Amino acid sequence: MTKNYLLNEINSSNKSFILYKSKKGFDLFSDFSKKIILNNKNINKFLKKKLKTRKKLKNTDLFIGFFGYEILNNLIGVKLPKQKSINFPKGIFYKPETKVSLKDNLFYKSNSDKKVDKNFKININQKTYTKIFNRFKKKIRSGDTYQIKICTKYKNKSKIDPLDFFCRLAKSNLAPEAFMIKDKNFSIISCSPENLITKNGLSVSTKPIAGTLRKTKNINKTKALNFFRNNIKETKEHNMIVDMERNDLSRICVPGSVRLKKEKSVEEYKDLYHYVSLISGKLKKNVKNIDIIKAMMPGGSVIGCPKINTLNLLNNQEKENRNIYTGSFGFIKFNGDMRFNIIIRSILNYKNISEISVASGVVIDSNAKHEFNENFIKAKALIDLYK
């Protein structure tokens, strides 16, 4: 079996598998010997478990999977009110026995005729969005939050071939934290651009994104950078996230070691430009992985600021469970190294219902119509896959 046919083989075998963007291409994880479905009871045990280390770490000596939004809230003591829920698992981790490295140009030809609906239903319309928006603006005036993200959800009924979707997405929108999971009764496809935790030994870093600009013919990377720099609203929003991520790293890092490595640069994607910073630090010696996860998750840039109060405000507002959205996907190696993203720009397909969630920020000078449209821009690259 050559690598070219590998994806066709594995997809038709009905085995569960995961693809995750690597530096050079994609890593394919399969042959799962363990599957741990997380809940509030076993998550602490899972995260505190001493992982057996061999002298030489095998490339499959890791757990790979995701934490949903709800379990990350619960982990830091934030409770969610009763919400509409599809009872999707709160988190799942897999122990792979096989890992294969693939190149960026994924080779896969779909031969299945799946039933795909082009139309999506949005859970809040512009009028409702504006109402929520104005309520949150009042909360900013009174100092209860400084920035808060309103989440909208697009849904439809579709039977999809997730690998076909992912390969097309990877072609049009090669994002540094892209991943897909195919399991028996669900699949996740994501072109997340955002890394939340990279931990190697004692060094840890995070790369928050705050600021989005739609691509047009007249804009290039330099012009995008100038746009962000001259746009006071985008700059303030970004500054806030930088200080917030510095704070979250400071919880677990040696005083004086937290540094802003890359301040406000621009990254280019298919439909948009992002405003990005990179912050790093050196971990305190006694810090455990569970401490890192509790300090950093859920990722601040997709919540707002300050974290706890803002989480409470938005949880009380949201009628539907976010499921995977703004959770984190990644892996924990047996030697303790970790890599986690923030799950955004994602499709969750569960029991043949597709859902795409997006969010955009309310700060004091944002405009409801603009933010509502920004949500659509973010969803567009994914909605286009259904055409």
Place this chain on the structure above:
Amino acid sequence: MIYVIDHKDSFTHNVVHQFSLFDDVECDDFSKIDKFKLNQASTIVFSPGPGSPKDYPTSSKIYKKLKGKKRIIGICLGFQQILFSEGASIIEQNKIYHGFQSEVLVNKSSKLFNTGQKFKVGRYHSLKLKEPFKAENFDITMRCVISGTAMSFENNIDKIYGFQFHPESFLTLNGKLFIKKILSA
């Protein structure tokens, strides 16, 4: 030891790291104050935080109890908390500053900083001090160059200091200097 009282903010640990450059720092949530640490500390810091000073009556109580006995420092909400405990009104601003870098100017009532000196500082506040404000031994020592909003106070008799801006923010240039000055005053 410096004891930081955290008002559940997402900037508190930046404050902790900055103060750690000068002394040992302990930090607890405002609702879980450790009496032993409170007694041991030579300096108390009221952290930034969401909401307004009236939401944190326990912090006002601690302030009133320890005023004159220990060095007390307030940052952002902490700045407002101290002034509120001294009888000030804290009100909403017309223009709100979140993640904003502005210039502040030192006036002649400052004993720690040079009159006329300007600093670039990071701001994250919805609310501000209502003026005129008067309390014994308290002087407003820095103001926003554009709006005139109170940005810092000194009470050099009781060793109480506050900044409406965030010395720990990456938007504040040379933020360490502010902390060094008030800790050695």
